[in-house]
Amino acid sequence: MDLSRAAAATLDAADELAPFRDRFVIADDALLYLDGNSLGRLPRETPAALARVVEEQWGRGLVGSWADWIGRATEVGDVIGTGVLGARPGEVLVSDSTSVDLYKLLVAGADARPGRDVLVCCADDFPTDRYLVAGAAAARGMEVREIPADIDEGLDLDVLAAALDERVAVVVLSAVAYRSGALPDLAAVTRLVHDAGALVLWDLSHAAGAVPVELDAVGADLAVGCTYKYLNGGPGAPAFLYVRRELQDELRQPIWGWFGQRDQFAMGPAYDPAPGIERFGVGTPPVLATAAVEVGARLVAEAGIEALAAKGRALTDLVVALADEHLAPHGVVLASPRDAARRGSHVSLAHPQAWQITQALVDRGVVPDFRTPDRVRLGCAPLYTRFVDVWDAMDRFRAVLAEGAHEAYPTERSRVT
Amino acid sequence: MDLSRAAAATLDAADELAPFRDRFVIADDALLYLDGNSLGRLPRETPAALARVVEEQWGRGLVGSWADWIGRATEVGDVIGTGVLGARPGEVLVSDSTSVDLYKLLVAGADARPGRDVLVCCADDFPTDRYLVAGAAAARGMEVREIPADIDEGLDLDVLAAALDERVAVVVLSAVAYRSGALPDLAAVTRLVHDAGALVLWDLSHAAGAVPVELDAVGADLAVGCTYKYLNGGPGAPAFLYVRRELQDELRQPIWGWFGQRDQFAMGPAYDPAPGIERFGVGTPPVLATAAVEVGARLVAEAGIEALAAKGRALTDLVVALADEHLAPHGVVLASPRDAARRGSHVSLAHPQAWQITQALVDRGVVPDFRTPDRVRLGCAPLYTRFVDVWDAMDRFRAVLAEGAHEAYPTERSRVT
Numbered sequence: 001m002d003l004s005r006a007a008a009a010t011l012d013a014a015d016e017l018a019p020f021r022d023r024f025v026i027a028d029d030a031l032l033y034l035d036g037n038s039l040g041r042l043p044r045e046t047p048a049a050l051a052r053v054v055e056e057q058w059g060r061g062l063v064g065s066w067a068d069w070i071g072r073a074t075e076v077g078d079v080i081g082t083g084v085l086g087a088r089p090g091e092v093l094v095s096d097s098t099s100v101d102l103y104k105l106l107v108a109g110a111d112a113r114p115g116r117d118v119l120v121c122c123a124d125d126f127p128t129d130r131y132l133v134a135g136a137a138a139a140r141g142m143e144v145r146e147i148p149a150d151i152d153e154g155l156d157l158d159v160l161a162a163a164l165d166e167r168v169a170v171v172v173l174s175a176v177a178y179r180s181g182a183l184p185d186l187a188a189v190t191r192l193v194h195d196a197g198a199l200v201l202w203d204l205s206h207a208a209g210a211v212p213v214e215l216d217a218v219g220a221d222l223a224v225g226c227t228y229k230y231l232n233g234g235p236g237a238p239a240f241l242y243v244r245r246e247l248q249d250e251l252r253q254p255i256w257g258w259f260g261q262r263d264q265f266a267m268g269p270a271y272d273p274a275p276g277i278e279r280f281g282v283g284t285p286p287v288l289a290t291a292a293v294e295v296g297a298r299l300v301a302e303a304g305i306e307a308l309a310a311k312g313r314a315l316t317d318l319v320v321a322l323a324d325e326h327l328a329p330h331g332v333v334l335a336s337p338r339d340a341a342r343r344g345s346h347v348s349l350a351h352p353q354a355w356q357i358t359q360a361l362v363d364r365g366v367v368p369d370f371r372t373p374d375r376v377r378l379g380c381a382p383l384y385t386r387f388v389d390v391w392d393a394m395d396r397f398r399a400v401l402a403e404g405a406h407e408a409y410p411t412e413r414s415r416v417t
Numbered sequence: 418m419d420l421s422r423a424a425a426a427t428l429d430a431a432d433e434l435a436p437f438r439d440r441f442v443i444a445d446d447a448l449l450y451l452d453g454n455s456l457g458r459l460p461r462e463t464p465a466a467l468a469r470v471v472e473e474q475w476g477r478g479l480v481g482s483w484a485d486w487i488g489r490a491t492e493v494g495d496v497i498g499t500g501v502l503g504a505r506p507g508e509v510l511v512s513d514s515t516s517v518d519l520y521k522l523l524v525a526g527a528d529a530r531p532g533r534d535v536l537v538c539c540a541d542d543f544p545t546d547r548y549l550v551a552g553a554a555a556a557r558g559m560e561v562r563e564i565p566a567d568i569d570e571g572l573d574l575d576v577l578a579a580a581l582d583e584r585v586a587v588v589v590l591s592a593v594a595y596r597s598g599a600l601p602d603l604a605a606v607t608r609l610v611h612d613a614g615a616l617v618l619w620d621l622s623h624a625a626g627a628v629p630v631e632l633d634a635v636g637a638d639l640a641v642g643c644t645y646k647y648l649n650g651g652p653g654a655p656a657f658l659y660v661r662r663e664l665q666d667e668l669r670q671p672i673w674g675w676f677g678q679r680d681q682f683a684m685g686p687a688y689d690p691a692p693g694i695e696r697f698g699v700g701t702p703p704v705l706a707t708a709a710v711e712v713g714a715r716l717v718a719e720a721g722i723e724a725l726a727a728k729g730r731a732l733t734d735l736v737v738a739l740a741d742e743h744l745a746p747h748g749v750v751l752a753s754p755r756d757a758a759r760r761g762s763h764v765s766l767a768h769p770q771a772w773q774i775t776q777a778l779v780d781r782g783v784v785p786d787f788r789t790p791d792r793v794r795l796g797c798a799p800l801y802t803r804f805v806d807v808w809d810a811m812d813r814f815r816a817v818l819a820e821g822a823h824e825a826y827p828t829e830r831s832r833v834t
Contacts, residue, residue, distance in 0.1 A: 027477035035480045042476035050467060050705075058651055059459035060444035063452045065783060066833045069652055097700025099674030100517055109555075123686075128675035128700065131688035135673030139524075228701070234475055235486055235704035256552030257516030258545035265834045267789050269540075271548035283514025283545065284645070287469075287652035289706050367480060372684050416483045417682045 004407040008387035036381025040232030083301025086214035098239040104253040113169035139375035154182025164196035176344030177209035210345035232296030257282035312345030330401035356406040425804035453798025457649030501716025502633035515656040521670040530586035543763040571599025581613035592624035593761035627762035649713030674699035729762030732797035745820035763796040772825040
């Protein structure tokens, strides 16, 4: 691989997705933003879409706008489901936060496997997933099997297989590991879990918009995910949940709110869950925030998930090659799968002073994430990240290490990393 | 009472809150909007506040803005808590939907009363509250005692007292009944519930911003409420939850998400709930929507809840007087407490053809709500509703009945009422 900046510029010139960068607000063109997997950039269309909902629908239409709003959670769910996740219409709902959605589907799944008393998760799952599994298990008197995973290479299918038996009700796993980006074989995992008679619940937070997950094709049961990362829905945007069509009427989620109720304005005496995906709703849907989610998700669908994933692999391949060439001599070690086909659109680099390096990079106009224990995580959101951005960021990373600039930064961490 | 329009105009001229109407977007000054208790109007400041968060903080500040956003749920919680609810700082959190918050506090409360196996709610509580109680009880093997209440006059304290014993863990009640507006004596209810050793969980959705609830003074334990009604936070805006300071460290909510975790970016192995009100958070907080909540809540706090409640009583008194005078001859019956001190800022009027009347009113520029079984609900949000609005709306109501205009409308209901 030609590791010159000119070669990176050539890749940009040939990039068919390059025009999508202009669809986003780039307030500071010199900022090298490699954190779109934490918070996606603001699409240019979003302020106008929000203004339309706020000023026309809320301000002018007032309560009458509910005739339109009432369907938004499923309509935008379908944009995500059919446009990004390989789901069928009516399988995805925009609702609550990723954490609340995971709780709902986890409990619904466990209830659908009576007599089974084990929940499986992975020690390297994102904390909220592990905490939620622990909480649900504690409340239900179930046991948690937290299977180990290499924090760089991800889940080993043999380890998973060994943890599965007739006691397992639900298996919670990340489609793309939040730290390393490791991407398991979703179809193979699903087969293993189904062979054990259990349900699989995917956390797609770092996968949706980065890699194809093909939920229908792989036979997935349940999934949740975040819309403010690669889907560019804005900070704290409502999450999405997926329930395979064939499972919907069998499952009941535990939070019996009126937006999961059949014909909720009849305000009937007893909870009677709506048919289909709507039964997984709870409270009044977040109308304003959902408008922002729609804009971001439509951009991803328009670009096409296969093209995005291909560019993501190329971008992260460039990170890996430059790290090998320029950072390894300074003690930086790749902390993600080396094979691009086995990872999402971000990679992590390990260094004992990762937190200090992260601070030094931010001061030099590069935005990565620090992740425990000693990782600098570099997200290459393919919709708007250029190859030269990666090259320039890695060049500054090299300079920080060469100059020892990171040594001047505190080792104590800030509250938000 | 002088029931002329001129008298209503005189009341407006003397109304010290009248200038607040100009703080809201009034897209159509001729529209008589008596539904601010369903969806509050858009404050004029909200679009700019949203644009600031969207364009400056998200678009320009990107992920670095989390240093500011991380505290918003508690800061805006305090605006609501100290400015509107009579709570102390650190007792209110903006979080999730009202339904999800009610679920969290209901389960947390039940867990804090081990050995007690009964949840009490009221047959006239809003459906989502009753459904949530039923769901939590079913999951925990608890019993529900649904106490009856007069749907016009509200809860009878003797009926409540008779339902309380040493088996009761949590009592869920509405501070203002969603249909009739009936307002129980919060302090007296709290004493009764505490005497039985149980916890009281108030749904403040129709109370917050309409009447003083003085949570600290009445000794309330737990509360949740809606921000898109009298708090003008926008459609589907995130809700708030209140947990009395002395109870916070004793309670644990069931949805163990990372935003309830102590030092969540340490991403530790086990869930360890944060101290204080933050432990009742779950997922990443809804940043954009919370900015809109703040604007609306600050307006209520600025106006002052006592002044708002006084105007609400005067407005609804005018509704009642005009209904007695002009609508009763057409078969309309008051379906709310007649004593203004015993109701919130809305009243309901019963008529067998209430749904047809509602449709006729909407076509004549009056926006009420239909509520089952046969109620026209008229909300008089005191921040922007004028006495002449009430007078004009009631005049059109009278005309509809006098002309029989409602007879032309279908009896079958639309999905959203």
